[in-house]
Amino acid sequence: MKILGGMPFSEEDRKYLESKARGCEIIYKDKELVVEEDVQDIDIILGNVSPEVIAKAPKLKWLQTNSAGVDVYCKDGILREDTLLTSASGAYDTTVSEWMVSVCFMLARKEDLYMRNQVERCWKHEGKVVSIEDSVTLVLGLGSIGKHYAGKMHALGSYVIGVTKHQHSDKPDFVDELTTIEHLDELLPRADYVAMVLPGTEENVHIIDTKRLKLMKDTAFLINAGRGNAVDGKALDEALRNGTIGGAALDVTEPEPLPEKDPLWDAPRCIITPHIAGQFYLKKTFVNIVKITGENLEKYLAGDIAGMRNKVDHKKGY
Structure with a gap:
């Protein structure tokens, strides 16, 4: 299983995620810098990578966003119907x-x-x-x-x-x-x-x-x-x-x-204000996001899809 981590994870965050994903390969890259070539063999993406790039990920099975809103990923042509989408609802x-x-x-x-x-x-x-x-x-x-x-x-x-x-x-x-x-x-x-x-x-x-x-x-x-x-x-x-x-x-x-x-x-x-009510300016927010991501990662790899948090209905957009 190959995972792309596109959030600004600290070294401590990375160790936490790697403890949940033993046996998996995790590649870390700034989400703004992720291009089509980076996602060709990626199974899981953690972070709000560009929807245009997401649409070019042929093997993507699950996208975990770092945002509560996910409507940009629910538009036609971005995710396959069978691609799991989870949000960071609750973190903000x-x-x-x-x-x-x-x-x-x-x-x-x-x-x-x-x-x-x-x-x-x-x-x-x-x-x-x-x-x-x-x-x-x-x-x-x-x-x-x-x-x-x-x-x-x-x-x-x-x-x-x-x-x-x-x-x-x-x-x-x-x-x-x-x-x-x-x-x-x-x-x-x-x-x-x-x-x-x-x-x-x-x-x-x-x-x-x-x-x-x-x-x-x-x-x-x-x-x-x-x-x-x-x-x-x-x-x-x-x-x-x-x-x-x-x-x-x-x-x-x-x-x-x-x-x-x-x-x-x-x-x-x-x-x-310039869309700053959320973001990561409050330290607690990103701590929450990492926790949600790690818990979902552990459950996904264990096959416990039903137990994952914040699963999104593609058609509803939430």
Whole structure:
């Protein structure tokens, strides 16, 4: 069995993985540098190697990504139907949910305005603020990250409404209401925070558009840490400039990087970060990824496919 390790594994990480894959050959290479020739005889790839290169791997039996989102690998022509795909879902829960809570506080307390004032050396009061306590938070996408964020907002005193694609009977204690996406239009007018951690599937493209932005309170805040194309950027820019909503925080945009001349950069009450809520900036995140990868590797080589974590349905994209 030949394995390509495309994640930034440390020496300690490599020893850990090799202990799980005795008898296998593991080749380590920066995922950005992996080319078609490197994958011709590879059985397993660990890491987010380019989809174009993945599509040229004739023997690939299993791909373990270092990302929670895997939609780029679920497109036609990338993986064979029988190729196992697993994600790093669960590894990013802390870092992304904390980013989401942090921007909620920033918007509530107008810290974005005060930071701009500081840059301009302007001592100026920005008026009344709001609180997370006693607010209503609508969480679109109640996966692993969504649950962690929901739990944090609930602990801060917000009334949390979870929105999923399909109805679930197992409502977490930290979710006050659990419903489905078909009720979104009824829920938007109730929310003070509309937080999005949706997968990159076709039905989620521009799920927040002009119509739905108009359904939101003019004091409500939109938070997007899922996929940039879930929000119509032009519609959001207009909503912010017209005061249709109170503000927004985006860690993901459409496209990425956001072009220098895109009007969202200077739209009022809009916080933009360059897709850094996840990544490996928090040490715990990559530790989690290595653990998931090692456990899955051990189970795969033992033939325990059923016991592997985060198996992805190619057709659903998650």
